Amino acid sequence: MSGLMIEKGRIHGVGLGPGDPDLMSVRADRLLREASHVAFFRKAGRTGQARRILDGILRRDVVEIALEYPVTTEIPVNDPRYNCILSAFYEESAARLRALSHAGQDVVVASEGDPFFYGSFMHLYTRLRDDCPIEVTPAITGMSAAWTATGVPITWGDDILSVLMGTLPEDTLVAQMDRTDALVIMKIGRNIDKIRRALRRAGRFDAAWLVEYATMEGQTVQKLSDAGERVTPYFSIIVVHGTGRRP
Known part of the structure; x- marks a missing residue:
């Protein structure tokens, strides 16, 4: 049976x-x-x-x-x-x-x-x-919540958006930052010093925003240049806005 x-x-x-x-x-x-x-x-x-x-x-x-x-x-x-x-x-x-x-x-x-x-x-x-x-x-996505928290649109017109992992080698980060318009960097944590160096080398540091705990309790939004040299928490994302074509 x-x-x-x-x-x-x-x-x-x-x-x-x-x-x-x-x-x-x-x-x-x-x-x-x-x-x-x-x-x-x-x-x-x-x-x-x-x-x-x-x-x-x-x-x-x-x-x-x-x-x-x-x-x-x-x-x-x-x-x-x-x-x-x-x-x-x-x-x-x-x-x-x-x-x-x-x-x-x-x-x-x-x-x-x-x-x-x-x-x-x-x-x-x-x-x-x-x-x-x-x-x-x-x-x-968390990155969508992060750029929304800055109060500034992430891309305009023909802007190219790149999403980078902070775990990438510094030279790779710099190369990708050089060839994109808008930028999101994830997996920051202990990679923050390397990411800061890469942003400075690519000339993007002053335009970078750090968003911690987007949409969660304890959310903070500030320019990366104002965040000091501390290590960021796991729930943190760096955003660089595009500045492309607008009507």
């Missing part, structure tokens, strides 16, 4: 937006409120920003699945061990979600910002898309 086929559960990658729950999409809010299983990323021993955004949204009987990074800033990203450790973590996390999907359970994976924009969910998506039903709900 053959067993009944179990329909696979759907995995939803849901963008939470930049931090303020009011900036979540209607679809994201609905999926999260209805979800029986919700997964989210965080550093081990921490609540995590994604989980904080979810406060007051989830069902009382929801099953929470904390996907805890084995490493964040403890090892440099150019250390071969970094990719090896994270690859194993994503494989294990994908296996947990795959098992739930194959058992017929729908799972919502809550992702800070937009799931397809430098997000951890992307690494699960590529591992799951061939054998699990999977959908992605986009969201407002």
